[in-house]
Amino acid sequence: MSEKLAVDACVVGGGIAGCAAAVALRKAGMTVAVLDRGACGAGASGVNFGGVRQQGRNLHELPLARRSRRIWDTLAATLEQDLEFDVSGHIKLARSEADMAELEQYARDAREYGLELQMLGANRVRSEIPWLGDKVVGASLSPEDGQANPRVVGPAFARLARRLGAEVREHRRVTAARRTERGFAVEAGDLTVESAWLVNSAGVFGGTLASWFGEHAPVEPLMPNMLVTEPLPYFVSRSIGVCGGDVYLRQTGRGNVIFGGGRGWGDAEIARSRPLTDQSLGGMQRTLDLVPALTSAQVIRSWTGIDGQTPDRIPVIGHSSTTPQLVHAFGFSGHGFQLGPVMGEIIAELVTQGRTPTPIEPFAIERFAAEGFAAQTAELTHTEH
Amino acid sequence: MSDPVVAIVGAGPAGVRAAEALAQAGLRPIVFDEAQRAGGQIYRQPPPGAERPGEDLYGFEAGKAKSVHAVLSDLGERVVYRPRTLVWNVYEQRLDTLTDGGYGEQAFDRLVLATGAMDRVIPFPGWTLPGVFTLGGAQIALKAQGVSIGRRVAFVGAGPLLPLIAHQYAKAGAEVVAVLDVTPFSARARQAAGLLAQPATFAKGLYYTARNALRGGTRASGVRKLRVEGDGRVEALVWTGADGREHRVACDAVGASFGLRSESQLADLAGCRFAFDPVTRQWAPERTTAGRSSRPEVYLAGDGAGIGGADVAELQGRRAALAVLEDIGRAVDASEVARLDAALARQARFRDALEAAYPYPDHLVASIADDEILCRCEGVTAGALRDAVREKGATEVNRVKAFTRIGMGRCQGRVCGHAAAELVALERGCPVSEAGRLRGQPPVKPIPVAGGAA
Numbered sequence: 001m002s003e004k005l006a007v008d009a010c011v012v013g014g015g016i017a018g019c020a021a022a023v024a025l026r027k028a029g030m031t032v033a034v035l036d037r038g039a040c041g042a043g044a045s046g047v048n049f050g051g052v053r054q055q056g057r058n059l060h061e062l063p064l065a066r067r068s069r070r071i072w073d074t075l076a077a078t079l080e081q082d083l084e085f086d087v088s089g090h091i092k093l094a095r096s097e098a099d100m101a102e103l104e105q106y107a108r109d110a111r112e113y114g115l116e117l118q119m120l121g122a123n124r125v126r127s128e129i130p131w132l133g134d135k136v137v138g139a140s141l142s143p144e145d146g147q148a149n150p151r152v153v154g155p156a157f158a159r160l161a162r163r164l165g166a167e168v169r170e171h172r173r174v175t176a177a178r179r180t181e182r183g184f185a186v187e188a189g190d191l192t193v194e195s196a197w198l199v200n201s202a203g204v205f206g207g208t209l210a211s212w213f214g215e216h217a218p219v220e221p222l223m224p225n226m227l228v229t230e231p232l233p234y235f236v237s238r239s240i241g242v243c244g245g246d247v248y249l250r251q252t253g254r255g256n257v258i259f260g261g262g263r264g265w266g267d268a269e270i271a272r273s274r275p276l277t278d279q280s281l282g283g284m285q286r287t288l289d290l291v292p293a294l295t296s297a298q299v300i301r302s303w304t305g306i307d308g309q310t311p312d313r314i315p316v317i318g319h320s321s322t323t324p325q326l327v328h329a330f331g332f333s334g335h336g337f338q339l340g341p342v343m344g345e346i347i348a349e350l351v352t353q354g355r356t357p358t359p360i361e362p363f364a365i366e367r368f369a370a371e372g373f374a375a376q377t378a379e380l381t382h383t384e385h
Numbered sequence: 386m387s388d389p390v391v392a393i394v395g396a397g398p399a400g401v402r403a404a405e406a407l408a409q410a411g412l413r414p415i416v417f418d419e420a421q422r423a424g425g426q427i428y429r430q431p432p433p434g435a436e437r438p439g440e441d442l443y444g445f446e447a448g449k450a451k452s453v454h455a456v457l458s459d460l461g462e463r464v465v466y467r468p469r470t471l472v473w474n475v476y477e478q479r480l481d482t483l484t485d486g487g488y489g490e491q492a493f494d495r496l497v498l499a500t501g502a503m504d505r506v507i508p509f510p511g512w513t514l515p516g517v518f519t520l521g522g523a524q525i526a527l528k529a530q531g532v533s534i535g536r537r538v539a540f541v542g543a544g545p546l547l548p549l550i551a552h553q554y555a556k557a558g559a560e561v562v563a564v565l566d567v568t569p570f571s572a573r574a575r576q577a578a579g580l581l582a583q584p585a586t587f588a589k590g591l592y593y594t595a596r597n598a599l600r601g602g603t604r605a606s607g608v609r610k611l612r613v614e615g616d617g618r619v620e621a622l623v624w625t626g627a628d629g630r631e632h633r634v635a636c637d638a639v640g641a642s643f644g645l646r647s648e649s650q651l652a653d654l655a656g657c658r659f660a661f662d663p664v665t666r667q668w669a670p671e672r673t674t675a676g677r678s679s680r681p682e683v684y685l686a687g688d689g690a691g692i693g694g695a696d697v698a699e700l701q702g703r704r705a706a707l708a709v710l711e712d713i714g715r716a717v718d719a720s721e722v723a724r725l726d727a728a729l730a731r732q733a734r735f736r737d738a739l740e741a742a743y744p745y746p747d748h749l750v751a752s753i754a755d756d757e758i759l760c761r762c763e764g765v766t767a768g769a770l771r772d773a774v775r776e777k778g779a780t781e782v783n784r785v786k787a788f789t790r791i792g793m794g795r796c797q798g799r800v801c802g803h804a805a806a807e808l809v810a811l812e813r814g815c816p817v818s819e820a821g822r823l824r825g826q827p828p829v830k831p832i833p834v835a836g837g838a839a
Binding site for chain 1: 474476479481488490763777778784787788790793794795797826827828831832833834835836
């Protein structure tokens with residue numbers, strides 16, 4: 001039986017950004033529908049590392065990350081859900097003098113955006129984290145960064161959106177969307193949503209949706225390969241990354257140490273992904289080199305998920321270049337978790353006011369249309385998730 | 386052209402019979418097994434140096450056990466036998482292995498999964514107290530280590546394993562103070578005709594039941610509720626009988642589990658399609674009588690894809706091997722295939738009656754209190770599950786897992802997954818088939834961070 005919904009805004013993609021947008025749009029008085037191909041918050045929003053991290057981001061992302069970080073302080077209360085948000089600090093380790101120089105440069109640059117990082121010498125790192133192996137020559141610490149449980153954040157946003165009156169429809173895969181006289185018609189199986197506004201927060205499918213409106217945004221699937229140990233006595237007091245991004249770990253309140261290891265396999269079309277053994281074993285070895293304390297630990301699970309990655313590793317955010325009342329927010333390239341909450345506010349601002357006070361020009365979709373586009377910003381981006 | 390590589394996971398009755406048939410056809414199968422010695426769980430062997438007479442360990446089945454144990458050693462160089470090896474992942478046509486702490490891998494052309502079964506667990510008050518074991522765990526303690534789980538032992542269950550283990554423990558000299566079946570005796574009586582399809586097995590069940598009857602201790606059927614009491618360890622088992630009255634027996638150990646569940650994680654990772662079996666109320670990888678799965682390169686034998694017991698497993702192991710041979714274009718004896726298929730069909734009828742005789746005790750699941758630990762690994766209660774369903778909109782077990790960590794710990798839901806699905810179904814008021822099935826992730830059992838390359 002076919003069903004029709006008519007709303008002010010239709011959000012395609014019920015990840016954290018999409019559901020947060022639904023919340024913000026409802027608070028602004030608009031009627032909203034959210035469509036997700038699976039369960040809300042179960043995609044990249046739900047299976048990522050769980051880093052609430054500003055340090056190491058592409059500098060263009062820092063204004064968003066700074067604003068989002070303030071939201072995180074009260075997010076659990078807003079969502080009425082324990083998010084296991086722990087302001088553990090994030091420490092980024094240097095394993096060479098070149099790494100250290102990179103960290104110092106980044107700290108100077110980040111200060112321009114109001115992010116204060118503390119540089120730690122080798123002795124200071126060793127006294128603070130005595131269990132680190134001997135390969136570390138220094139580090140930079142971001143005291144206000146931390147970690148949270150990604151599995152509960154997106155669903156909590158979806159529940160809040162529902163409580164506020166949004167139509168949240170799960171297991172509804174959008175197969176087509178087109179411009180109509182009054183706005184948009186979005187097809188999801190036997191459901192048609194008519195809306196004045198369309199929000200594209202479709203993750204790895206964001207590029208496809210954009211292409212339906214004549215826009216080009218190259219989005220590749222990205223499958224971070226992740227592992228977790230059995231619960232261990234608490235010892236990883238900070239969320240930890242390294243220059244180059246090939247090792248990252250944190251410890252949950254329960255005691256499990258979560259760490260990354262390369263890339264998994266995935267097929268976005270059928271929503272299937274698998275961790276890859278060689279990647280997992282490599283990640284285990286690299287993590288062990290850095291953290292010999294894990295020598296006797298056991299890995300109890302590995303997993304991956306599918307995010308959308310752009311060539312320059314920063315998202316697409318902003319108004320469509322071709323289609324009025326279409327707003328994009330996708331391609332977070334494996335590090336969108338921390339940004340998710342602020343994306344709701346920014347999307348709502350773009351819809352209700354036509355602009356946002358947060359600078360988003362670098363994320364314009366037009367950048368991919370420009371002649372001779374090069375991925376020059378990629379090197380500034382930390383690859384930790 | 387070289388012979389295709391056929392890998393077998395499991396050296397229980399199914400695995401060794403598959404290996405035997407393949408070796409007889411001139412292939413050199415590779416047999417991976419977690420244990421130090423062949424036999425699986427049912428015919429588990431003591432470690433070298435601790436042997437005891439087969440009659441003490443396996444009772445009526447001593448001859449079968451001896452025969453299964455001998456298969457791999459008799460085959461000698463015609464098989465590659467890899468004991469003490471955990472196969473922790475299947476991806477495409479490769480197995481990931483762990484042997485004595487070292488990682489390895491094995492590419493294969495055909496894979497026979499003979500991964501066996503473990504106990505099905507239902508939480509009840511006191512189930513996490515030291516001294517509470519599964520029936521299978523209690524049997525392994527006896528067979529492999531030659532120790533009893535306690536001096537005064539009570540057993541609770543729902544399946545033919547219950548009278549057998551009570552018999553084994555009594556024979557080993559333990560004081561068996563209670564043998565409680567949570568299914569009503571009437572269910573077994575109703576299925577008597579079907580059970581007679583396999584008269585020898587049925588007779589053994591009667592024998593064990595009768596023997597237990599002669600030895601004292603309390604026996605009861607149709608137990609409605611149970612709990613274990615004790616301060617830091619088991620001190621007593623308390624149950625509500627079919628008559629509604631509460632009974633208590635002092636004991637220092639309890640063996641309790643409620644039927645068996647297939648160890649189907651590798652089949653899941655191999656991409657086999659699963660189907661829900663409404664009789665046993667569990668998901669199992671689909672297989673034909675010949676042991677073919679939905680994947681062309683994967684075959685399933687024994688209890689790892691639906692419970693049939695050891696005798697059936699031996700037949701299925703051999704039949705799956707013949708299917709492999711058929712599929713790679715080797716000649717097989719058509720009359721043997723027909724004989725095996727007929728025997729398996731006969732066994733299936735018996736099995737249906739057996740399952741109906743020991744229906745899943747859903748009344749025990751319904752009575753699980755909110756404060757009861759459901760997921761032992763992560764310390765999550767039944768109440769947390771109900772909250773995830775009722776307040777947070779979770780409709781199936783994977784969503785419950787994401788919200789609560791149920792099934793996310795060391796055992797990856799092998800212990801709590803079934804009860805979790807039943808509780809989700811009860812909370813939603815839907816059939817358990819609609820409560821989902823926990824998705825498998827590698828590793829199927831914990832593996833060391835520091836495994837290094839083997």
